[in-house]
Amino acid sequence: MATKRTKVKRLPKRGHYDRPTIDAILDEAILCHIGFEVDGQPYVIPSLHARVGDVLYLHGSAASRMMKRLAEGVQCCVTVTLVDGVVLARAVFDQSINYRSVVVLGQARLINEPAEKLVALEALTDQLVPGRWADTKPPTRQQLKATSILALPLDEASAKIRTGPPGNYPEDAEEWAATWTGVIPIAQAVGAPIPAPDLPKGVKVPKPVAEYGKRFSR
Amino acid sequence: MATKRTKVKRLPKRGHYDRPTIDAILDEAILCHIGFEVDGQPYVIPSLHARVGDVLYLHGSAASRMMKRLAEGVQCCVTVTLVDGVVLARAVFDQSINYRSVVVLGQARLINEPAEKLVALEALTDQLVPGRWADTKPPTRQQLKATSILALPLDEASAKIRTGPPGNYPEDAEEWAATWTGVIPIAQAVGAPIPAPDLPKGVKVPKPVAEYGKRFSR
Numbered sequence: 001m002a003t004k005r006t007k008v009k010r011l012p013k014r015g016h017y018d019r020p021t022i023d024a025i026l027d028e029a030i031l032c033h034i035g036f037e038v039d040g041q042p043y044v045i046p047s048l049h050a051r052v053g054d055v056l057y058l059h060g061s062a063a064s065r066m067m068k069r070l071a072e073g074v075q076c077c078v079t080v081t082l083v084d085g086v087v088l089a090r091a092v093f094d095q096s097i098n099y100r101s102v103v104v105l106g107q108a109r110l111i112n113e114p115a116e117k118l119v120a121l122e123a124l125t126d127q128l129v130p131g132r133w134a135d136t137k138p139p140t141r142q143q144l145k146a147t148s149i150l151a152l153p154l155d156e157a158s159a160k161i162r163t164g165p166p167g168n169y170p171e172d173a174e175e176w177a178a179t180w181t182g183v184i185p186i187a188q189a190v191g192a193p194i195p196a197p198d199l200p201k202g203v204k205v206p207k208p209v210a211e212y213g214k215r216f217s218r
Numbered sequence: 219m220a221t222k223r224t225k226v227k228r229l230p231k232r233g234h235y236d237r238p239t240i241d242a243i244l245d246e247a248i249l250c251h252i253g254f255e256v257d258g259q260p261y262v263i264p265s266l267h268a269r270v271g272d273v274l275y276l277h278g279s280a281a282s283r284m285m286k287r288l289a290e291g292v293q294c295c296v297t298v299t300l301v302d303g304v305v306l307a308r309a310v311f312d313q314s315i316n317y318r319s320v321v322v323l324g325q326a327r328l329i330n331e332p333a334e335k336l337v338a339l340e341a342l343t344d345q346l347v348p349g350r351w352a353d354t355k356p357p358t359r360q361q362l363k364a365t366s367i368l369a370l371p372l373d374e375a376s377a378k379i380r381t382g383p384p385g386n387y388p389e390d391a392e393e394w395a396a397t398w399t400g401v402i403p404i405a406q407a408v409g410a411p412i413p414a415p416d417l418p419k420g421v422k423v424p425k426p427v428a429e430y431g432k433r434f435s436r
Contacts, residue, residue, distance in 0.1 A: 033299070075258055166414050177418050180411075183411070
């Protein structure tokens with residue numbers, strides 16, 4: 001997993017290259033950020049993703065600049081970041097955040113087979129809410145045509161994780177003794193589901209929607 | 219603000235170009251994702267940021283590949299995304315998320331003046347927690363030297379926002395009447411501050427730490 005390009009060089013203790021660690025971060029995140037370049041300008045665009053085995057599926061309008069560019073097989077980077085806390089040290093230099101991130105490098109492959117497109121769309125739908133695919137109207141042939149699906153292999157990926165208390169220096173303890181130091185935990189809060197205006201009375205909130213908070217490990 | 223490159227082309231109704239909208243999203247976010255390219259490979263790296271007027275400050279180790287590359291004045295992209303909800307429509311095609319994002323394109327300028335570096339570090343520290351700069355040990359001369367500060371002008375920036383209920387088609391209402399449709403609100407949850415192991419007894423949690431949740435508008 002660790003190639004010359006994905007090896008964490010700054011603070012190498014934070015680097016992780018095992019797939020269970022990488023997969024857990026990818027699977028918990030609601031969205032990723034996709035990096036690609038057009039005419040010498042890098043772009044970073046938020047997007048939904050879904051991991052199936054060793055592949056990360058991405059989707060978007062077939063008309064979008066990003067999907068068209070990625071479909072050319074250009075180098076891209078998909079990054080996922082979960083924020084777990086604000087780390088307040090005694091020294092400005094040591095302020096930080098607790099986070100879990102994954103960086104995937106590579107070239108995406110455009111999927112043309114309708115059967116594989118449906119597999120990917122099912123994964124993307126169920127990544128949003130588990131079991132959602134079974135409850136929703138499948139794409140029409142026209143919608144399927146208007147949707148580009150890309151598969152990015154997880155061959156070149158790495159995770160970076162910071163956890164725990166601030167890295168205070170003992171020598172600052174006396175002079176800055178009055179300064180509060182510690183961590184503010186940050187997590188995802190899930191509110192009560194808001195029914196759509198056109199939801200008929202009596203339709204119950206499905207369990208995976210009611211228990212949505214379970215997807216988040218923090 | 220809207221240039222040919224930042225004009226939102228897909229779903230143009232979601233595009234916003236006024237600075238108050240852009241600034242509010244940048245200021246609420248804890249972190250951004252920075253896109254840049256090295257040897258034909260785009261990278262997307264999570265990082266802290268702080269806006270001061272018309273400039274976005276970024277900082278990092280002077281030894282980091284990203285800071286060295288950005289300091290060369292290459293084109294870069296800084297993207298900030300806030301997730302507000304999971305949007306569950308009756309049709310797979312209409313699943314979405316509610317979000318607020320900002321994309322900034324341009325070239326960053328390396329700041330060499332120690333005085334301006336300190337202004338930027340103060341902004342970055344107070345962006346993490348308001349008023350934190352006054353309570354913490356300023357950087358030593360060596361630390362200041364080891365820290366690169368970049369300023370990215372907000373000349374070319376755009377926001378993209380989705381809010382509200384799912385965009386269900388009336389024709390799906392009958393056949394998929396049993397499907398729950400609506401929005402799962404997502405927000406940031408702030409846990410009780412965790413004191414560092416070396417925090418002396420009796421040091422109170424500062425107000426901006428205790429009230430950290432106020433930074434989030436959702």
